[in-house]
Amino acid sequence: MPKSFLVLLLAIFGLLSSVNIYAQPGNASVSGYITDFETGETLIGANIALIEINKGSSSNTLGYYSIPNIKADTYTLVCSFIGYKTFKRTITLSENESLRLEVSLSPEGLALEEIVVESQREKREQKNIGTVQMNTALIKELPSVFQADVFRSIQLLPGVKASSDFSSGLYIRGGGPDQTLILLDRTTVYNPSHFFGLFSTFNPDAIKNVRLYKGGYPAEYGGRLGSVLDIYNKDGNRKEVAGTVSLGMLSSRVMLEGPYKKGSWSIAARRSTLEPILNVLNKFDDLTLPSNFYFLDINGKINYDAGPNDKLNLSFYSGVDVLKFPLAEDFDIKLNYGNQTVSSNWTHIFNERLFSNFVFTGARYFNFPSFNLAGTKSTRDNNIYDFTIKSDLEYLATDSHTFKGGFWGGVMTLKLNDSFDGANTFGSRTQANYGSAYLQDTWKATDRLEFIGGLRVSYFSDGNYVRAEPRLSAEFSPNNRLRFQAAAGRYTQYLTLQTNEAFTAFDVWLTADEGVRPSYGDQFVLGVKTIPFEDYGFDVEVYYRTMKDLFETDPFIPDISGLPYKDTFRFGSGDAYGIEMLFEKRVGRLTGFIGYTFAYTWRKFPGYNNEIGNPNGPGRSYPPKYDRKNDVMVVLDYRLSKKWKFTTAYNYATGQAYTEPLGRYNLQNPTWDNPNFVTYQTFVTGKVNASRLPAYTRLDVSFTRKSSFFKLADAEWQFQIVNVMNRRNVWFYNYDFESNPVKKEEVKLLPILPTISYTVNF
16 A cells, blocks of 8 residues: 555554543543443434533444543433433542443333424434434334335435435435445445335344435545445344334335343344235336346344443345346346345443444445347346455544544455356456545534544555545534534545446446546535424535546447456546425424425536537536436324324425437448448437426325234334325336337336235334
8 A cells, every 4th residue: 555545544543542641630531331221222323411511422323422521520411312211310420530321211102191202402413414314213104115115215305316216226416326335334335225226225124223424424434425324233132032023015024133141133034025016016008017026135233242341243234136027028137136244343442532443344246137138148247345344443532622533444356247148248357455544533612613624545456546535514503593514525436336227236336447537526515404493493405516537438339348448438527516405393293394405416528418510529518317406305294193193205306307319310321242222220319318307296195003913012004005196207208219200108107006014013
């Protein structure tokens, strides 16, 4: 690795090992883990504070908190978290005392006289700009196509768009799915989708926490131009053996968890049960769906408490899709693709000020599509292997400064082989080493003004690239009802995804290399978060981002075989800007939010989309397919009674961009060996993505009823209707050029779909 990268890495650990000079002798501290009283599960983002001195902290991603530098005295310690009863305890601290206090919060039940939903103000007070933390309970309650899904729930948020009803891809603030880093227990997941992207690979029963950074994310994350989705699996119940069984129309799920002498364990499995539904849906002439399909997920986690200051865990995930898709009478596709991940984590507390986390991860993505056209078979063998080591250190230096630093290094191998009619047509193997190091300081200048500054330096061996990425964010709170936020930073990406917008299983990841520079971009975000009325919230964020040195395979090269790697790409740029607004009602029988996004995103490649008569021009900007100017989302939750609840989600969006074909003409030319005329068909199209599909509208509703399973366990029925209005939104157009005039056929998305599921919790 370059010397500059190693120097930064050494500087981080040197700084973190020397900053103890800030500590004030004689002062005490209190620290520990915050957990769920009923299950022992650690809680991420819980608030804890000493009331008398208005000093506090929040639990990190491992549930650990620390409040250092406290004068010896008696205090009231208060801890709160959404959906839990507030914890209060009087503590007395002596000089130099390091009190280890484990806090357990009890879930907040519903009052008998009236139904009350806990206010989310405490949770929002520690939410940074562009950051959303989703409750898995809400994910399960929202109306969804057949079943609860993490990605589908995230697509309801302002700034996040869906490509179609048949895609769970995350298009966030003008970026494609490859510009979002997706982590499962700190392990990169490269294609988190099932059923052509209709669902994500994350089983909601196994998920503890979902945190989305839509933009302006801090220096501790890197590797993507746009955003970060950080997902953590459940640790497992530390008090008793428990489980969940759910039967649904798409899939059935089972999850078991429990304690053992030194820790806890959890395991969850999900298997599709879609075959009967496919038989019904395939009767619709305007729907093209698989004739055979199944997917299988398995999540697991084992936790080991080696001591009060050391915790170890091992987590894994394995998922696979297998399906057959007949596109025509003599043309079918068979797919076999999936992900496998494993991570081993060691958490060590050096003292009440210094916290560390070390992770070893391994990830594999594979897809093996095959195509059979009139008896001629073509196949693809595509694999990604990624093995990494990560380390993060957090040091609470003073009341004003918290330092974080760490490194992330790994080796990635990409293999791709194609064959046609039994003969190999293309093969490649790429192996690259990569690494990054960061240093970050959270500075509380005053009680109402905070800055987070950081620097990340990354390295990629293919091309020997080194990039520096400074980040800075600030927050000012003039009062308890108003917060102003801002963030800016540079981001680098060494990968690109050659994607098929119809079928995610055909996606291929490619890397930067000599002559193929990594992409980079700058982000600027301004935000205002307000509490206009008690128990209501209104947030506004404005963003602008650039995308430079974008690289993707050139679609105008008919055959890349034999070409130098750098000559197979085209290089361009892009930008995106917009405004997001979110109005929430947080308390009462009726809760929910209204979200609105106004946004633009553009791409530009030299020689692309030029004026007629100037084919070699500099190119003109055009919107990608997922550009939608206006996006409105309404999500409401109404508790009808102690047993019944009603949830609805409504979405309106500007129609997607597409390129409209204008016509076709024939060219007839003789050849040297054939004096007869040979006819060539040439199509004429309009400007790239200059046309728009009709606006998208969909309304979903859900009714949930709590019950019991023969008085042995709690149970729940969920009745849903997807697309209540039966609006057949247009997916894309098919054109029949053999007819005169040319026929234009609408290929439509989902019809009205009633679904039902039954869940037992024991």
